[in-house]
Amino acid sequence: xxxxxxxxxxxxxxxLRSVIPHRNVTFGEAERIAxxxxxxxxxxxxxxxxxxxxxxxxxxxxxxxxxxPLPTSGISYWSGKEWVITLNxxxxxxxxxxxxxxxxxxxxxxxxxxxxxxxDRIRSPEQQAEAAADYFAGCVxxxxxxxxxxxxxxxxxxxxxxxxxxxxxxxxxxxxxxTGLRTVHDQFTQPVRTFVNYGRQLKPKYPELVRDGS
Numbered sequence: 001x002x003x004x005x006x007x008x009x010x011x012x013x014x015x016l017r018s019v020i021p022h023r024n025v026t027f028g029e030a031e032r033i034a035x036x037x038x039x040x041x042x043x044x045x046x047x048x049x050x051x052x053x054x055x056x057x058x059x060x061x062x063x064x065x066x067x068x069p070l071p072t073s074g075i076s077y078w079s080g081k082e083w084v085i086t087l088n089x090x091x092x093x094x095x096x097x098x099x100x101x102x103x104x105x106x107x108x109x110x111x112x113x114x115x116x117x118x119x120d121r122i123r124s125p126e127q128q129a130e131a132a133a134d135y136f137a138g139c140v141x142x143x144x145x146x147x148x149x150x151x152x153x154x155x156x157x158x159x160x161x162x163x164x165x166x167x168x169x170x171x172x173x174x175x176x177x178x179t180g181l182r183t184v185h186d187q188f189t190q191p192v193r194t195f196v197n198y199g200r201q202l203k204p205k206y207p208e209l210v211r212d213g214s
Contacts, residue, residue, distance in 0.1 A: 012060055016040060016108050023115065027128050030116045034132050037108060038139035050146050051166035054097050057085075057104045065100065076103035083107050094168045101137035109133075135178075141167050142175040151181055 016037045025033065045056045058065045062082040067089035074096075076085045085103045087096045109116060109129065117128035142165050155161050158172045165172070176182040 012041075012044060013108065015044065017112065020109075020112050020116065024118055025116060027117070027120060027123065027132075030128065030132050031135050033116070034105065034136040035139045035144070037105075038136050039143065041140060042143060048146075050142070050150070050164060052141050052143075054100050057100055063104075063107075067096075074099035074103050076106050078110075092168070094162070094166055094171075097141060097166060098137045098168065098171055101140045102133040105133040105136035108136075138171055138175045138178065141165060142172060144179050147175060147179055148181065 019033055019036050019040065021033075041056060042052065047053075047056070057063060063085065064079075064082050065085045065087065067087050069090060070086065070088040072088065073091060074085065074087045076083060078084075085100060085107075087099055087103075091099070106129070109132075113125070113129055116132065117125040119125040119128060123131065142161075146165075147161070150161060150164055155164055158169045158176065161167075161172045161176075162169045173182070
């Protein structure tokens with residue numbers, strides 16, 4: 001593998017889980033924790049530019065990635081001897097990359113969800129967990145620093161950035177909002193629609209961006 005770890009592989013999950021405090025956190029804190037974990041994962045493999053190789057997760061010990069027909073984008077579970085991440089083989093490569101990181105965040109959170117996601121007036125604990133997993137996936141595949149560097153080098157459309165980072169246009173558009181490079185009032189070339197669909201209720205993640213006919 002091109003990117004070599006700076007520490008032994010068995011400590012990756014432990015290292016990422018160590019970022020989680022021993023107390024209940026707000027959802028805003030949970031998002032900041034997700035970004036810290038994403039940045040730490042990239043640092044462990046000395047990744048300084050995109051596209052981020054998915055092998056940083058797929059090649060970890062006790063992590064098995066399989067591709068099967070699924071009614072959802074992906075699932076993850078402990079088999080008794082290893083973590084299994086199953087991806088929908090019918091979806092695009094870029095969607096699979098995002099789903100892999102999404103499911104890896106659920107694995108990182110295992111045993112800590114009661115502290116990370118307590119629910120609020122906007123989201124239930126489960127919805128917070130899904131949103132945080134989406135946020136983590138975006139932070140890994142489209143790191144804030146890398147995204148802003150690419151923007152500064154002239155890649156300033158969702159399509160150009162999507163091709164550069166091997167991500168979907170929808171994922172890039174959401175990250176542009178999250179990093180402040182664009183706002184919801186900017187005119188997008190194409191309407192943006194992004195969904196959470198991991199075996200739960202299908203809902204637009206950014207309903208303000210969903211337009212009729214998109």
